[in-house]
Amino acid sequence: MELVKSHLGRLRIVAFLEGISFLLLMFIAMPLKYIWGLTHATMDIGMAHGILFILYIFMVVPVQSELKWSTATTLWALIASVLPFGTFIADVKIFRKYSEVKMN
Secondary structure, three states: OHHHHOHHHHHHHHHHHHHHHHHHHHHHHHHHHHHHOOHHHHHHHHHHHHHHHHHHHHHHHHHHHHHOOOHHHHHHHHHHHHOOOHHHHHHHHHHHHHHHHHHO
16 A cells, blocks of 8 residues: 555556557457447557556656656656557556655
8 A cells, every 4th residue: 555655656547557558458458349340349449558657647747756766767657648558657667666765
């Protein structure tokens, strides 16, 4: 429950969910749409992904301000949201590092 008590913890949760939704959209919903013509999957998963994507972008700002991230770190955190597996990599390379520093 420590994760939900900070801006960074909440960002990490949303990043994980956004990453999962992105992968579901790319590897499940898109093939269902373009191979089998099932458009409903992209609508549902796409909507969830869109909401999580916007939430992620908006959550980077308070974390950046609170932890005084450099412009480069902030840009990498934002770029991660548009790359497959990007939010998972950002969690390992950026978010965990700042989470560990904050705990010590």
